[in-house]
Amino acid sequence: MLNKRNAYSFSVIILISLLSYFNTFQNSFHFDDHDYILNNEAFKEHLNYTFTIGSTLSNLRNRSVVLHSLYLNYSVGGFNVFGFHVVNLTVHTLTCLLIFILLKETLRNFHFSKNRFKSDTGINIPLLSSILFAVHPINTQAVTYISNRSTLLATFFYLLSFIFFIRSVRSISFSSAFSFIFLSAISLLMGFGSKTIIITFPALFIIFYLLFLSQKTSVIKKDLLNKLTSSIGFCIIASPLILALFSKQISYQRLSAINSKLLSPILGTLIMALDVTEDYISSFIYLLTEFKVIISYYLKIIFFPFNQNIDPDFLIAQALTDIPVLFSLFLIISLLIIGLYFYKKNPLITFGIFWFYITLLPTSSIIPLLDPVAEHRVYLPSIGIAMIISVFLNDFYKKKKTTGQATSLIFIIAPIVILSSLTIQRNFIWKDEVSLWSDAAEKSPLKPRPFNNLGEAYEKKADYQKAIHSLKKAISLAPDFDYAHNNLGTVYGKLNQFDLAIKEYLHVLKVNDQFTAAHYNLGKSYEMKEMFDDAVQEYLKAIEQQPDFYQAYFNLASIYSKSESYKEAISTYQKFLKYKPSYPAAHFELGKIYLKIENSDIAFKHFSKSLKLDRNYVPARIALGNIYFMRGSYDKAEESYQQVLTLDPDNFTTHNNLGLIYLQYKNKPSQAVYYFQKSLKINPSQPHAKSIMEKIKNILNN
Numbered sequence: 001m002l003n004k005r006n007a008y009s010f011s012v013i014i015l016i017s018l019l020s021y022f023n024t025f026q027n028s029f030h031f032d033d034h035d036y037i038l039n040n041e042a043f044k045e046h047l048n049y050t051f052t053i054g055s056t057l058s059n060l061r062n063r064s065v066v067l068h069s070l071y072l073n074y075s076v077g078g079f080n081v082f083g084f085h086v087v088n089l090t091v092h093t094l095t096c097l098l099i100f101i102l103l104k105e106t107l108r109n110f111h112f113s114k115n116r117f118k119s120d121t122g123i124n125i126p127l128l129s130s131i132l133f134a135v136h137p138i139n140t141q142a143v144t145y146i147s148n149r150s151t152l153l154a155t156f157f158y159l160l161s162f163i164f165f166i167r168s169v170r171s172i173s174f175s176s177a178f179s180f181i182f183l184s185a186i187s188l189l190m191g192f193g194s195k196t197i198i199i200t201f202p203a204l205f206i207i208f209y210l211l212f213l214s215q216k217t218s219v220i221k222k223d224l225l226n227k228l229t230s231s232i233g234f235c236i237i238a239s240p241l242i243l244a245l246f247s248k249q250i251s252y253q254r255l256s257a258i259n260s261k262l263l264s265p266i267l268g269t270l271i272m273a274l275d276v277t278e279d280y281i282s283s284f285i286y287l288l289t290e291f292k293v294i295i296s297y298y299l300k301i302i303f304f305p306f307n308q309n310i311d312p313d314f315l316i317a318q319a320l321t322d323i324p325v326l327f328s329l330f331l332i333i334s335l336l337i338i339g340l341y342f343y344k345k346n347p348l349i350t351f352g353i354f355w356f357y358i359t360l361l362p363t364s365s366i367i368p369l370l371d372p373v374a375e376h377r378v379y380l381p382s383i384g385i386a387m388i389i390s391v392f393l394n395d396f397y398k399k400k401k402t403t404g405q406a407t408s409l410i411f412i413i414a415p416i417v418i419l420s421s422l423t424i425q426r427n428f429i430w431k432d433e434v435s436l437w438s439d440a441a442e443k444s445p446l447k448p449r450p451f452n453n454l455g456e457a458y459e460k461k462a463d464y465q466k467a468i469h470s471l472k473k474a475i476s477l478a479p480d481f482d483y484a485h486n487n488l489g490t491v492y493g494k495l496n497q498f499d500l501a502i503k504e505y506l507h508v509l510k511v512n513d514q515f516t517a518a519h520y521n522l523g524k525s526y527e528m529k530e531m532f533d534d535a536v537q538e539y540l541k542a543i544e545q546q547p548d549f550y551q552a553y554f555n556l557a558s559i560y561s562k563s564e565s566y567k568e569a570i571s572t573y574q575k576f577l578k579y580k581p582s583y584p585a586a587h588f589e590l591g592k593i594y595l596k597i598e599n600s601d602i603a604f605k606h607f608s609k610s611l612k613l614d615r616n617y618v619p620a621r622i623a624l625g626n627i628y629f630m631r632g633s634y635d636k637a638e639e640s641y642q643q644v645l646t647l648d649p650d651n652f653t654t655h656n657n658l659g660l661i662y663l664q665y666k667n668k669p670s671q672a673v674y675y676f677q678k679s680l681k682i683n684p685s686q687p688h689a690k691s692i693m694e695k696i697k698n699i700l701n702n
Contacts, residue, residue, distance in 0.1 A: 065193035098159035157191030286368035288317035355384030433457035655679035
């Protein structure tokens with residue numbers, strides 16, 4: 001039952017969350033959003049999305065929960081960015097409410113020490129923790145960056161599962177306990193379908209049990225031991241299942257070679273840790289680097305939230321003997337010791353410290369990730385820090401309220417206001433890709449990727465000179481940076497400077513011949529220079545490396561058609577349609593080919609299919625009108641041409657065709673004159689202008 005005090009707290013959390021992110025609703029798509037959302041052909045063609053429990057659970061390792069949520073956004077509002085941000089902020093706000101509920105459950109039902117720590121003797125710790133989490137700027141990357149919805153949803157389901165599990169322990173009846181355990185398990189599965197960071201749940205709940213549930217209280221009944229044993233047993237039983245799914249995701253081929261079902265989760269993770277880094281850094285070096293990341297970036301930004309950066313230029317560790325590594329390791333161990341020190345005095349501090357470290361393990365341990373630092377990875381761990389800060393602020397408030405309650409409240413409110421202001425300021429940086437990557441390039445001036453991404457952002461805005469400047473800066477920092485050379489070639493291509501574009505693509509392929517997009521782009525440049533044989537070779541290489549590269553099939557088929565290799569063209573268009581069956585232009589091009597080889601029946605079918613896919617596709621309507629005209633079905637031809645003019649009133653060729661129908665076959669010369677004159681008015685310099693004028697004179701003279 002939601003009492004008035006809790007309802008007030010909920011209202012405050014919702015209001016503060018909204019105020020802190022009110023300026024995000026029109027922020028543009030960024031970075032991976034283009035691949036996951038804007039260029040997701042399954043969204044556009046409504047393929048592979050069946051919203052059933054079975055389809056969701058069977059594809060959890062591919063983040064099916066996140067993909068379904070993104071698809072729902074698209075199905076309701078298309079690619080309008082507003083709806084995507086609304087959902088992200090809603091999930092963030094709900095997560096803040098769950099933090100409140102989790103801490104409320106903890107503080108309300110369990111005694112914390114011989115001093116019997118209680119939340120109502122000071123400030124509202126659950127409320128303060130939720131607010132601090134809601135407004136902290138380190139969470140902006142998770143909330144504002146739409147593709148990071150995976151982090152938001154995983155955290156939401158993590159907390160939901162935690163709360164359900166606590167409720168199962170506190171339940172009096174077996175049926176109630178079982179129901180909550182079932183809900184907890186479902187939440188875990190949904191969390192796994194969002195992101196694999198939920199694998200830390202069993203370990204963290206065991207810590208929670210040791211701190212809060214192992215003590216006797218008046219709330220716990222006689223059969224507590226059996227219930228807790230069952231609950232902890234469930235955690236232990238569930239963890240291998242989750243780890244198995246996790247291992248299957250990160251190293252499926254390796255695990256398939258392991259016969260032992262019992263050992264595959266453990267061995268799979270170890271294999272991943274030891275082998276995946278051959279082209280990057282070793283697991284040990286990554287671990288040493290993460291020691292530094294935790295202290296000198298994550299904790300620093302949490303307590304001093306300034307100079308945030310989407311792409312920080314963080315120095316990779318060299319050895320255990322490095323002073324920064326040793327210093328960071330010393331601080332990490334010290335914080336863990338402090339956590340143990342507070343075990344009896346205030347276990348919430350202990351729990352907060354272990355929460356932070358345990359939930360960081362999936363991304364800051366021995367499994368190397370491409371980027372050693374990413375602020376969204378602290379979204380779930382920072383909940384532990386919010387708990388700790390709230391406890392200390394509560395102690396400060398209790399000590400000072402007798403001497404100056406107003407002053408002590410200012411010290412509580414001021415950090416919230418400052419953090420919220422910094423969040424709003426950071427959200428403005430996320431306004432669009434230019435503002436975001438300009439900020440990153442300024443803060444990481446020696447790192448090539450921010451300049452490359454800034455160049456891409458300028459290219460999307462058609463600001464080509466700034467794009468060239470940024471991309472050349474990236475290349476000056478990393479001369480063989482293949483992505484920068486490829487993007488620079490794209491800019492030159494849009495400026496019709498194909499020789500320069502070809503030079504860039506050739507450099508890319510010299511560095512990395514497996515760069516499929518560069519083969520495609522090089523083929524496109526050759527095609528624009530009418531070097532068709534070279535273009536065909538590059539398109540074929542792109543298809544060889546990526547068999548579902550449908551754009552390459554389309555361009556290749558177009559070249560075959562131009563060179564009158566109609567058999568190859570038809571075969572290639574059909575392969576294109578295998579991957580993109582709902583593309584009207586492909587059916588239209590096939591129809592044109594069949595007309596050329598004098599098979600008007602099949603051509604008619606493809607033109608009709610094109611219109612079925614897009615009833616407003618003008619070229620197909622014109623083509624159908626022409627076939628009707630050729631067959632002598634002048635009424636149907638007239639109908640098709642009229643529909644064309646409804647969609648494209650300035651189509652002078654269609655005006656001419658209608659004029660011919662009215663003049664030669666319907667004996668309506670006045671209407672013929674109207675359409676001929678309309679055609680000349682639209683395009684007086686058209687190739688048939690003289691012939692049309694002669695027709696008009698003859699009609700008028702007669």
